[in-house]
Amino acid sequence: MNSFDGLCALITGSASGLGAATAVALAHRGARVIINYRASAGEADETAISAARRTPR
């Protein structure tokens, strides 16, 4: 189910929690995702890795 193919999403506060889950879910549905964070660079990297992983669901 790639209903977000070709779309771009900016998710504020997406290093962890709800933001991270939203970013990963959108990425897995075909969106290009911009991950935004204030201080949690390491967690933001983890979100990016999860988002890039091809796990169709």
Next chain:
Amino acid sequence: MKLVQADVAIDEDCHRLVAAAADWGRLDILVNSVTPALARALAPLIRVNAVCPGYMDTPWWTRGIGQGAADNLRELVKSAVPLRVASRPEDIAEVVMFLAGPASRHMTGAIVPADAGVLLLVPVSATDAHR
């Protein structure tokens, strides 16, 4: 041209609303005011909807109150909320996927509780502020 005028109005309204919500420590006021204000101003180009989660099972609690207290809180929530679950971010992201996607193309200005029913525990007069 019309869109530019709308932008200015939104900006001024939001400044006032953010200031008011910050003063009163009432984030629900912000959600309940900004969601319809933006939805009106940006229709039909952009849909604006809001999700209102309840308890979130994340490490944020463990960091704040410690492992034991966080575990206790999770069990307390599970025993108290109508759906008897401790919502995790992935559960709420499903609702966001619906509101952001084409399946909700006829929705704008909606404020959607995704809280395992916790608002149902609040007296009706208190939830008036939420809808």
